[in-house]
Amino acid sequence: MQTLKLRLNRRCCRTGFTLVELLVVISIILIASTVLFTAGSANKGASLRSSQGIVASIIKGARAQAVLKNAETRIIIYNELTADADKYRRYFGVVYWGADSNGVMGWLAANKGTLLPEGIYFDPDLSKDFNLTSKMNLDYPRTKVGNNTNPTTGGGGEEYFYYAFENNGVLGTTFNNNWLALRAGVLKPNGESFELDFTNPEDEYLRTALILRRAGSTTVVNDPELVTN
Numbered sequence: 001m002q003t004l005k006l007r008l009n010r011r012c013c014r015t016g017f018t019l020v021e022l023l024v025v026i027s028i029i030l031i032a033s034t035v036l037f038t039a040g041s042a043n044k045g046a047s048l049r050s051s052q053g054i055v056a057s058i059i060k061g062a063r064a065q066a067v068l069k070n071a072e073t074r075i076i077i078y079n080e081l082t083a084d085a086d087k088y089r090r091y092f093g094v095v096y097w098g099a100d101s102n103g104v105m106g107w108l109a110a111n112k113g114t115l116l117p118e119g120i121y122f123d124p125d126l127s128k129d130f131n132l133t134s135k136m137n138l139d140y141p142r143t144k145v146g147n148n149t150n151p152t153t154g155g156g157g158e159e160y161f162y163y164a165f166e167n168n169g170v171l172g173t174t175f176n177n178n179w180l181a182l183r184a185g186v187l188k189p190n191g192e193s194f195e196l197d198f199t200n201p202e203d204e205y206l207r208t209a210l211i212l213r214r215a216g217s218t219t220v221v222n223d224p225e226l227v228t229n
Contacts (some may be wrong), residue, residue, distance in 0.1 A: 001203075003147070006142065016058045016086070041200065044119050044184045044203065045113055045206060046107065046186070047116075047118065047120050048120055048182065048183075048184060048207075049184050050117050051116045052182065052210065052220065053118040054092075054116060055092065055116075055180060055210055056126060056180065056218060056220065057061070057220050058092050058094065058114065059075065059212060060118060060218070061110070061111070062074070062075045062094045062110070062163075063168070065094060065096055065110045066096065066165040066166065066168070066169045067167070067168060067169045069110075069167075069211050071097045072096065072097045072137070072151075072164060072167060072172070073094060073095070073096040073097075073164075073165045073167075074096075074107075074162040074163065074164050074165070075163040076094070076136070076138065076140065076160035076161070077089060077091070077092055077122045077160055077161040077162070078090070078092075078160055079092075079135065079160055079161050080159050081193050081194050085187060085193075086115075086120075087115065088192075088194070089121040089122040089123075089196065090115055090116040090118075090120065090121075091114070091115050091120070092113065092115075093109065093111060093112075093113035093140055094109070094110040094111050095107045095108060095109055095110060095138065095148075096110050097151060099145075100141075100143065100144045100145045103145070104144075104145040104163065105149070105151040105152055106145030106148040106150075107138060107148035107149075107155075107156075108142065108143065108148075109141035109143065111141070111208075112141050113140065113141055115194060118184070119184055119185065119186070119187050120133075120162070120165070120182055120183070120184060120190075121182065121183060121187075122181070122209070123181045123182065123183050123185075123198070124161060124181075125229060126179070126181035126207065126209070126227055126229060127178065127179045127180055127181040128178075128181075128209075129176055129177060129178050129179060130163075130178050130179060130184070132179075134154050134161060134162050134164070135159055135161055136154035136160055136162055137153060137154045137156045137157075137158060138154045138156035138157075138158060138160055138181075139156035139157050139159070140156065140159070153176075156227050157202060162211060162216075163178060163180065170215060170216050171212060176214060177211055177212065177213050177214055178212045179211050179212075179221075180209060180211075180212060181208070181227055182210075183198060183203070183206060183207035183208075183227070184206035184207070185196075185198045185200075185203065185205040186197065186200065205224040207224045207227045208220070208221060208222055208224070208227060209227045
């Protein structure tokens with residue numbers, strides 16, 4: 001009888017230890033699932049990670065385009081609320097200065113543009129060392145120059161922020177290292193227009209940045225505490 005009790009006690013101990021292990025594993029999984037982007041919906045966290053990869057690819061492509069075309073190249077970010085609010089600060093493109101098939105010099109589209117996942121926006125205010133006056137007006141995308149004939153301001157119809165690269169792929173001469181910040185937000189109606197709202201507490205830490213370095217490299221910033229004004 002004593003031997004039987006001893007065996008039962010050992011089984012109970014083994015069962016209890018297994019349950020503890022299970023609880024520990026579950027806790028680790030729950031913690032790990034929130035390490036990268038805490039305090040926010042899982043969907044927006046995934047969208048932010050995806051947007052980070054998209055923009056990194058756009059930066060790499062713009063630098064390569066500058067070298068390939070031996071021309072100034074710009075990453076452009078749509079900044080019109082009234083014309084097409086859905087693209088506001090979510091639509092990224094690349095243009096370069098060159099001649100179209102008619103020999104007219106101006107800004108030409110290097111791609112058709114990319115829309116970031118819903119709920120993720122470029123935030124110029126969190127983009128350290130970015131010149132907020134770096135804006136141009138373009139008709140985009142175009143394979144013909146059209147109105148895009150001004151080398152500085154564009155000359156087209158819709159407003160874009162831009163990051164400029166020289167023909168060797170480094171940041172433009174008036175730029176130092178520039179941050180490009182992305183964050184989760186909501187576009188809300190405001191009278192006859194819209195406004196971006198970043199005040200949702202659940203989205204507070206859903207922000208990231210890419211540092212466009214003067215020499216040509218790009219550094220990703222995943223710590224939301226560093227992506228601040």
